[in-house]
Amino acid sequence: MNGQVSDYLAEDARGWVIRLQDTAFADWDAFAEWLERDPAHLPAYNSALEADEAMAGLFRLAPAAAAQTAVRPSRRLFLISGGAVAAALAVVIGWTSLVPGAKGPVEYRTAPGERQEFALADGSRIVLNGDTRVALIDKRHAELIEGEALFEVRHDAARPFIVKTGGVTLEDAGTVFNVVRDETGLRVSVAEGAVIYQPQADAVRLAPGDALSVAGAGRPEVTRTMAADVGSWRGGQLVYRNATLERVAADVSRNLGIQVRAGKGTGDIPFTGTISTQGGPGAVIERIAALTGTRATRAGNGWMLDAIDGAPR
Amino acid sequence: MDSSSQTGGLQRVLENERPRLLRFLAARGAGDDAEDVLQDLWHKISGVEARPVADPVSYLFRAAENVLRDRQRASLSRDRRQHEWHDLAGSDDAPQGERVLIARERLREAEATLLALGPRVDQIFRRYRLDGLGQAAIARELGISLSSVEKDLQKAYRALAQLKDKFDAE
Structure with a gap:
């Protein structure tokens, strides 16, 4: 039983289980030596191996359950209807792996007062104002986590560019638009083309010069602004x-x-x-x-x- | 290099490394079966299609470890008439729905346990244990040191082992 294996020995045994799983592991003689050094080592190793295989087996059992529970409750909730549900789930699952260079979302972040601009493969550009976090889910799909960003999007009717922010979906229709998400709420303003706010729900179409704002859980309000002033923070x-x-x-x-x-x-x-x-x-x-x-x-x-x-x- | 010369090559390496492999198998608890394990291994490597093996010695040790595990697992299930808790999903005793529910509940607990250790530990465990990525590759991917990866893996495996003890006690 595991209870008979001291914590120290159990830790050592787990260390070997972990190392052996690496395809690059080559130190088989050292492993044999460790096993020979004490008769308690082999049972400790077998016990660690059994625990590992049982637990790893769980992860292979029910991928559907994994998908549900990978959603961390503290995170924003994506509520999208219909066929978009699968995509939204994928986003949330991928959330734990926000690593530049890794497959999956890449997060860009600026400090207060900082500016950052990056270009996407299709020629679209995203300009981040200070104190802003944007996750690029894939090349046509970004999330504004907080702050302010200007999106200059290469329009493709077959693959609209999607910006998600705080449970809200914005879909481009040929576009330069600015999005702010901060403690005062959400603001979207359009310079060129059009943006569709919540395409699956309200489907509010914003034309150049339109500015939409949502405070807290309130209803969206559309006002007029000057199209030329959209994203003027850059200047x-x-x-x-x-x-x-x-x-x-x-x-x-x-x-x-x-x-x-x-x-x-x-x-x-x-x-x-x-x-x-x-x-x-x-x-x-x-x-x-x-x-x-x-x-x-x-x-x-x-x-x-x-x-x-x-x-x- | 044709197929026979490659597998022949592996078999030659096995002959050369026989003393080391036997010592390893003895230490690994093969007992009197050590020679049988090597015999199994011999047949296995003559049956595999030829493909380049980067480190034939390490390849043979790993293959020996796998053969041994298979044999030990087989004898374990012969000896045990009771189902292990982790065989719930494969057991015929409990109704399908109940089995799945228990397994999912345990999976949920395991996932919560990993996440409680922080997103990086959770991610490293998944990349390593479930995706099969090497530690060096993970360190590169995350831009962190190899020892950080090792420490996080230790944390994850320790927590999961403790959780397994808890399941066993249920």
């Missing part, structure tokens, strides 16, 4: 129309790599205008405070924007 411009300060603060944090928060009482100050992110964090913060009618104070490592009494409402 150092943040363009707003009736935006909350919370959203401005989240954008600035991501773009500059400094933490900016909107204080109490700023929730109902709508902001319309353009903020340049050039000239260093201090200058940008000053500019924002002036433009939004708030007072900027240092708070910990970052900045806090507070309402000034008597500010225009």
Whole structure:
């Protein structure tokens, strides 16, 4: 019984079981020597071998069960109807192996204030703003895990480019579009072509200049923006129309790599205008405070924007 | 190189390595069967189609280990009239649905156990034990050191062995 094998010996025996499974293993004499050194070694080895074979056998038993339980509950839930279910499951299963160079999803990640751009094999491009994580599931399928990214997609009607984010599916229809997923919710804006939001459900078609936003679990809301302003963050411009300060603060944090928060009482100050992110964090913060009618104070490592009494409402 | 000369080559290596192989088989618990195992092995390698073997000596040791395991497994199932817990899926005693349910529940527990050790341990175990990738290849794939791969494998196998003890006690 295993109970009779000391932990130390059991560990040694498992070590041999593991090493022998490597096709490159060649140290058979050392293995024989170890077995000969103590009569307890052979039973310990056999016991480790039996445990290994039994457990590995389990993994081969029921692949269907494996597929269900590989979904980690803390992860986002993909809820897609019909034939897309299999694909979505595959995505979730593959999730544990986000390794560059490995088969399966590759994750790209930027630090706050950083920018990264990468090209796909078909000529499509994805530009990551700061503090952003994008997983490339395959060459026509990406997931925005958090942050902001601009997608310039080579359109292929037979194989639409899919962006998933927080349970939402976006399908391109010939497109340059920008997606933000942060604590304020989801925002999608289209510069060229069209994007279909939730093709299997709401199927909202977004044309150039359309901006869709979803806050929390709320309904999607479509507003108008300037198509030319979509993705303008790349040129150092943040363009707003009736935006909350919370959203401005989240954008600035991501773009500059400094933490900016909107204080109490700023929730109902709508902001319309353009903020340049050039000239260093201090200058940008000053500019924002002036433009939004708030007072900027240092708070910990970052900045806090507070309402000034008597500010225009 | 034609088929007969390749297998002939392997058989020649077996003859050369006979003392080492016998010592290995004795240490491995073959007892009086050691010569029989080598005889089995001899027939096996004369039956295989010729294909290049990178390291014929290591190939023979591994083949000897496999022959021995097959024989030990066969004698084990002859001796035991009771079904092992891991034979649930192959047992005729329990109804099909129940067998599958138990196996799935155990699989679910095994997967949860691996994931609790972290996604990297889980991934390394699967690549190594289920996909059959070598440790060096996994280290390259993940960009980590060989000793990190070894340590993670030890963690995974240890946890699964403990889980098996728990299943046995159920």
